[in-house]
Amino acid sequence: MLDVTTHARRVIEAGLGLIWVRGEITGFKAYRSGHWYFTLRDPQAQVRCVMWHTDNARLPSAPVEGMQVFVAARPTIWEERGELRLTVKQMVPTQDGGTWQVRLEQAREALRRDGLLDPARKRRLPAFPGRIAMVTSLDGAAVRDVISVLQRRWPLVTLFVLPTRVQGEGAEREICAALRRADRIPHLDLLIVGRGGGSREDLWAFNSEAVARAVAASRVPTISAVGHETDVSLTDLVADARAPTPSAAAEAAVPDREAVSGSLAALARHLAQGLTRRTAVVSQRVDRMGDRLQMNVMAVLERSSARIAQAAAGLDALSPLRVLQRGYAVARSDAGIVLKQRAQFTPGLGFRLTVTDGDVRAEVLDLPRPAGTSALSSPSPARERGQG
Amino acid sequence: MPDKAVFREELARLEAIVRRLEAEDLDLDGALELFEEGVKRLKLARELLQESELKVKRVVEAADGTLRSRDIDR
Structure with a gap:
């Protein structure tokens, strides 16, 4: 006998799968184990049911x-009894929106079956999105709200x-399109x-x-x-991230x-430190070389220093820059323009000299002949010694 | 159209520069070159942050199936 019922069970389980049925509960009994036993019936037929504790525990009440109920x-065969x-x-x-609820549960089950609810599917959001699309109604406040947040936080966006x-009617189709x-x-x-x-119906x-698909x-x-x-x-469940409002x-x-400005400033500091360390290494090597060679290298270094300074002057947030600590200064006009060339100076011109710990007022006494178009004026003894 | 995703690239390049400058054994010329590039990119990134204006476009599908976008007045 058991062979027959076992075979029947396999056929039925394989053939029917998960189904939704509607009926009236009768003969309900909850056992101490937490499992529920009852019969579901409608005018045409009835069938015995069991709902295991693991499944009924999620329900608010018996x-x-x-x-x-839905x-x-x-469906299965209880083998011992056939x-x-x-x-x-x-x-x-x-009651309370039953059919809707059933449709929702069916849809959720279908999505789950296809793996669309799998948390492993969720993708990371891009750190700096440049182009964002929004699917929504133009009637509500949603677009306006999103625009105002983007404007304030991160306007580098289209x-x-x-x-x-x-x-309402046709909304699903339109959203999909x-x-x-x-x-x-x-x-x-x-x-x-x-x-x-909106209300539950509106949403x-x-x-x-x-x-959702x-x-x-x-x-x-x-x-x-x-x-x-x-x-x-359901849309929340399949999306990569969920937010309570637009x-x-x-x-x-x-x-x-x-926050990003802050990390840019940190990067700027690292940039300056990186270079300072690099130049220090080179200087140490120079120190170890012979005098004859040193003169040549010094010339190279000096040219390089001018380049460092020029680049550094562009880094407003970095001032006072490490470079300044080695005895260089940046000359700026009262308007804040970096004075790089002789042509920018005239005798009597007042300007600001930025050194390590602040500004100094200065005035051009004379414009002697020598060449040199550095953005930095450098104390000449320091130049002759080189740096390091 | 100018793609503002540019920021992300500037930042990535900037971070790479800082890493190289801190980690690699560069000669002075190489270090300087990197530094100068870093400064340039830093300035650009700052400008992007400070001067960018949000663009908002409305996308509709034309009768022939192509997508059209139009600025939305705000």
Whole structure:
């Protein structure tokens, strides 16, 4: 006998898979183990059901006798009794939006089956996106909010708005089309899809399987921003990142320019230090060389120093620069222009000399003949000694 | 159209320069060249940060299926 029922079980399990059925709960019994046993019936038929503790633990409460429910279940054969049974995986009361809930659960299950809910799929958002697309309605505040955040935080962006209806008849289809269009924008870095807050019904398009699949298919990383506090939409689940509002999505999309300015300043410091160290190494080598050779090398070094200085003068944030500590100074006009050439000086001209620890007022006494077009005036004894 | 993703490249290059300058055994000329390039890129990156203006375009599909974008007035 067992051979027959075992075989029947295999056939049924393989042939039916997960199905959704609707019925009335009767003969409900919850065992101490936490498993639920009951019968589901409608006017035509009835079938025994079990819902294991691991599955029913997610439900807010046990169903009551006579309650109408939708269940997602796997049909099987209880081998010892040769009896058809449903192993219930999910249960949704038909009240409070039951059919919607069922559709949502079905869609979620389909997405899960295709691996689209796998956390390993989630892509990192680009650090410095240059081109961002946003699929949303032009009616709401969403676009305005995103624009104002981008403007403040990171205006190095082109925002492509792909307008679409986000609720009502045809919204799903329009959102999908807009998503596919966004995918055709060349060199796109990031896609935001969403809308401002609304009722559960208003937000429903973002629970559509088709929209979720279109989001998942995006070539570039996605942020889902469906304005809601508590519920998570299907779009949220498949997107690479989720934000509670469009503004929050924009915050997540771009860095803050203040913070980036800070790291640029740090890079500038490293740049200067890197060079200082490099020149120090060269100077030490020079010290070890013979006098005859030294003179030649000194000439090279001196020319190089002028180049360092010139480059450094362009680095406003770096002043006072390390280079200045070695006895060089930057001459600037009162207007702040770096004075690089003799032609910029006239006798009697007042200018500022920036040294290690601050500025000095200076005045041109005379313009003697020698050549030299350095941006730096250098104390001549230091020049003769070279540096190091 | 000018691609502002340029910032990312400037920054990446700048970081590479700093790394090389700190790590590699360069001769002075090489170091100077790197330094000068770094300064140039630093200035450009700063300008991008300070002077960039957000561009907003509306994308629609024309009857022939091509994508058109138009500036949005703000």
